[in-house]
Amino acid sequence: MVLFNESVKTRLKSIFSQLRDDVTLKVFTQEIECPTCKDNTNFMREISEMSDKIKIEVLNFVLDKGEAEKLKIDKIPATAILGDKDYGIRFYGIPAGYEFNSFIDAIKMVSLKESGLREDMKQRIKSIEKPVNIKVFVTLTCPYCPMAVEVAHKFAFENDNITSEMIDTSEFPHLANRYAIYAVPKVVINDKISFEGAVPEDLFLNYVLEAIK
Amino acid sequence: MNKKIHDLIILGCGPAGITAAIYSARKKIDFIVISKDVGGQTVYSSAVENYTGYQVITGAELALKFKEHLDMFDIDLRMPEIVKNVKKEGNIFVVTTDRDTYYSKSVIVATGRVPRSLGLKEEEKFKGRGLTYCATCDAPLFKDKDVVVVGGGNSALDAVIQLAKYANNIYIVDIAERLKADPIMIEKAFSYPKLKYFSNSKIAEILGEKFVEGVVLENTNEQSKIELKAQGIFVEVGSVPASYFVEGVAKNKDGEIIVDCACRTSVEGLFAAGDVTNVFAKQVIIACGEGAKAAIAASEYLVKLK
Numbered sequence: 001m002v003l004f005n006e007s008v009k010t011r012l013k014s015i016f017s018q019l020r021d022d023v024t025l026k027v028f029t030q031e032i033e034c035p036t037c038k039d040n041t042n043f044m045r046e047i048s049e050m051s052d053k054i055k056i057e058v059l060n061f062v063l064d065k066g067e068a069e070k071l072k073i074d075k076i077p078a079t080a081i082l083g084d085k086d087y088g089i090r091f092y093g094i095p096a097g098y099e100f101n102s103f104i105d106a107i108k109m110v111s112l113k114e115s116g117l118r119e120d121m122k123q124r125i126k127s128i129e130k131p132v133n134i135k136v137f138v139t140l141t142c143p144y145c146p147m148a149v150e151v152a153h154k155f156a157f158e159n160d161n162i163t164s165e166m167i168d169t170s171e172f173p174h175l176a177n178r179y180a181i182y183a184v185p186k187v188v189i190n191d192k193i194s195f196e197g198a199v200p201e202d203l204f205l206n207y208v209l210e211a212i213k
Numbered sequence: 214m215n216k217k218i219h220d221l222i223i224l225g226c227g228p229a230g231i232t233a234a235i236y237s238a239r240k241k242i243d244f245i246v247i248s249k250d251v252g253g254q255t256v257y258s259s260a261v262e263n264y265t266g267y268q269v270i271t272g273a274e275l276a277l278k279f280k281e282h283l284d285m286f287d288i289d290l291r292m293p294e295i296v297k298n299v300k301k302e303g304n305i306f307v308v309t310t311d312r313d314t315y316y317s318k319s320v321i322v323a324t325g326r327v328p329r330s331l332g333l334k335e336e337e338k339f340k341g342r343g344l345t346y347c348a349t350c351d352a353p354l355f356k357d358k359d360v361v362v363v364g365g366g367n368s369a370l371d372a373v374i375q376l377a378k379y380a381n382n383i384y385i386v387d388i389a390e391r392l393k394a395d396p397i398m399i400e401k402a403f404s405y406p407k408l409k410y411f412s413n414s415k416i417a418e419i420l421g422e423k424f425v426e427g428v429v430l431e432n433t434n435e436q437s438k439i440e441l442k443a444q445g446i447f448v449e450v451g452s453v454p455a456s457y458f459v460e461g462v463a464k465n466k467d468g469e470i471i472v473d474c475a476c477r478t479s480v481e482g483l484f485a486a487g488d489v490t491n492v493f494a495k496q497v498i499i500a501c502g503e504g505a506k507a508a509i510a511a512s513e514y515l516v517k518l519k
Contacts, residue, residue, distance in 0.1 A: 098273070141375075142350035143256040143273065147293060170353045182424065182445075183341035183351050196341040198250075200293055200312055 003046050015104060016051035019111040021083055024055045028068055028078040034061075036171060040077035040094045053111060072163065075172060083110040088156040093168025097140030102149040102166060115154040121201055125158040130212040132162040135188040137169045137181045147198035148185035154201075155208065162208075219243050219317040220515050222308050224296050225455075227253020228497045229487025230323035231279045232504030233511075238286035240512050244317075245289040247296060247310060252276030253325045254452070254488070255497055257349050259371055264498050275497065296324065300460040301480055319514055321507045322459055322470060322478075322485040326452035326495070331363065335419050343425025344446045348372035355380050355445045361428055363416060364449035365389050370398040372447045377405040384441055385410045386430060388450075419446065454489045465491050476507035484511050 004012065027044045029037040041058055048056035059067050061076045071080050079091045087110060095103035109115055115122070134152040138145035149166045156164035169176045169184060179188055187204070188194045189211040199207075223233050226248035237244050255261070258272030267275065291310070298309040299320060308315045328346040330336055336344065345351040348362075352375045360380045362372050365387035376383055383405065385392075390412055392399055402408060417431040417438060427442045454469045456462075463471045463479035470478055470485040472492065478485050486492075486507035487500035 139350060139353045141353065142347070143252065143276075144250060144347075144350065147250075170356070173356070176354065180342075180424070181354055182343050183345050183347075184354065186341075198293055202312070 003043055004050075009050060012047075012050050012104070015108070016053065019051055019053040019108065021111050021113065022053050022055060023107050023111045024057060024082045026067070026071065026080040026082060027056060027058045028061045028064075028073050028076045028080075029058060030061045030076055034076050036094060037077045040079065043094055043096070044079060047107075054107065075175075077171070081106050081110050083113070085160075088160065088163035089153050090163065090165045092165055093171035094140075095166060095168075098143055098146050099138060099140055099149065099166060099168070102146040102153065105146075105150055106153050109153065109157055115157045117154050117158065117201065121205065122158055124205060125155050125162070128159050128161055128208070128212065130161060131190075132159075132208055132212060133190055134162065134164045134208070135167055135179075136165065137167050137176070137179065137184055137186040137188070139169055139184050142184045144198045145185040148187055148204075151198075151201050151204050152187065155205070217316065218305060219245055219315065221319045221321065221511055222247060222306065222315055222317040223321045223323060224248070224299070224308070225253065225323035225325055225487075225489070226251045226283075226290065226292065227323065227325045227487065228255055228279065228500040229253075229325070229489075229504035229507070230321070231283050232501045233321050233323055233486060233508040234283055234288055235286065236505050236508035237512065238288060240508070242512060242515065245291060245315065247291045247294050247308065247315070249293045249295050251280050251292070255279075257347065257368075258497075259349070259375065261497060263496070272497075296458050298458050298460065299483075301483065304482075306482065318518060319482040319484065319511045321476075321504075321511055322456065322483070322489055323487050323500075323504055323507070324455040325488045325500075327455045328448060329451050329453050331416060331448055331450065333416065333419060339419050339421065339425050339446070342423060343421065343444055344419065344448070346448050348375050348447050348449065351445075351447075352376050352379055357381050358444040359442060360384070360445035360447060361386055361416070361441065361443045362447045362449060363387075364451070365392045365394065365412075366449070366451065367394045367398050368451075369449035370394040370402045372449050373402040373405065373408065374398070376447065377402070377408075380445070381407060382443075383408045384443065386414050386416060386428075387412050388415050388433070389413070416446070452488075456485075456489050459483075467491075474506075475510040476503060477510060482514060484514075 152164035193211040221244035359382040418429040420427040469491040486503035
């Protein structure tokens with residue numbers, strides 16, 4: 001199966017030529033009960049073939065339970081983007097459509113080790129000492145959603161106490177129900193604080209700080 | 214606080230703002246762009262079939278191509294930032310956003326249009342709780358649910374077409390006697406069997422405890438009311454120009470900023486381009502052309518200042 005046509009591949013290769021350090025995509029899959037897992041795995045394989053800096057490890061959600069638990073992967077299809085360490089960056093569901101942008105940006109961020117956040121923001125994020133989990137619910141047809149995902153992933157990159165998940169809402173209807181997702185992007189922090197819409201980085205950080213108070 | 218005085222501030226990053234930015238970058242003008250998003254209304258269009266050079270392209274792809282062109286230049290893009298106020302104090306423009314205050318010698322307003330609301334008092338309460346203004350974003354969330362689409366133009370029918378992939382019953386609620394949308398859109402939408410059309414109708418009330426559970430429809434001809442059960446309401450009742458934050462400039466009765474053929478406004482140094490203005494025809498290709506004109510006019514204005 002070929003997911004990316006030649007012109008997209010050429011463009012991606014040129015983006016990936018800027019990569020510096022190795023990035024590993026840990027892809028969790030399962031043979032049964034996960035219709036899109038195979039598509040996600042193929043998608044990730046094709047991405048990894050476009051750069052020798054992008055490694056791929058395909059893991060079985062059931063058989064490689066230990067690894068899943070270590071990375072706190074609790075649903076599939078799942079992709080964790082790791083560099084020299086685990087930055088807590090996760091994609092649940094295929095990062096296609098608009099989320100392709102946030103996915104490519106996450107690879108670049110981990111490889112180049114630069115979040116692009118303002119220096120004062122970095123310092124404020126680094127000073128967070130409590131565990132923070134950020135869930136960003138998206139649809140793949142939502143133009144605003146990648147902005148929210150990118151901010152969450154940047155926060156996770158800057159602080160090991162923070163994990164950040166892009167969640168394709170259509171892929172996980174039980175979560176859509178549980179978290180009452182009626183509009184996207186919807187951000188849920190530590191299952192405690194939630195808000196809708198893509199907000200600027202400093203407002204986003206205020207919600208994070210509110211959640212760990 | 215940002216004390217630097219820029220030569221130019223461009224507000225908005227849709228077709229007009231992006232084109233203005235590309236022209237300004239090539240002229241090496243000192244400028245920043247402030248916007249809440251990239252692409253503006255273009256990204257919500259499922260297909261653009263009248264942009265010269267592309268037989269058919271999705272609005273999202275076209276916006277991405279615009280952005281790629283913009284990214285060739287090193288542009289200071291402040292995003293997402295929402296402009297709260299623009300006014301001229303002496304010879305300097307003061308632009309206040311939700312995050313900062315900026316100063317410049319000239320401004321191009323290219324903020325486009327924003328969706329019109331229903332004007333119901335309970336609207337705020339149900340926003341993001343079943344009431345939505347972005348069919349392309351939120352349609353996948355209403356799988357097997359009953360939904361109401363308010364409006365009768367192309368964007369309403371486009372919403373129906375997108376919802377048909379997911380929803381169960383779809384109700385079109387239209388204030389007019391008959392649909393204004395293009396026949397080809399109507400044909401496409403009505404190929405969905407579970408579609409019902411209510412003409413001469415409007416939403417009188419949204420029902421529900423925390424989330425949308427239904428609506429009260431009022432037929433304005435017969436003065437009658439009925440209740441419909443629905444979990445989603447998609448509002449597609451047109452748009453209004455995003456111009457309310459610009460102080461002291463001449464606008465028409467619809468709130469559009471009045472411009473001349475060089476995108477000049479009633480305020481010297483303040484230019485406007487695209488759908489936020491009274492320009493004839495609101496089209497992507499026209500907004501691009503207007504953005505180019507505004508940038509050239511602003512550049513000439515800046516040269517004369519020096």
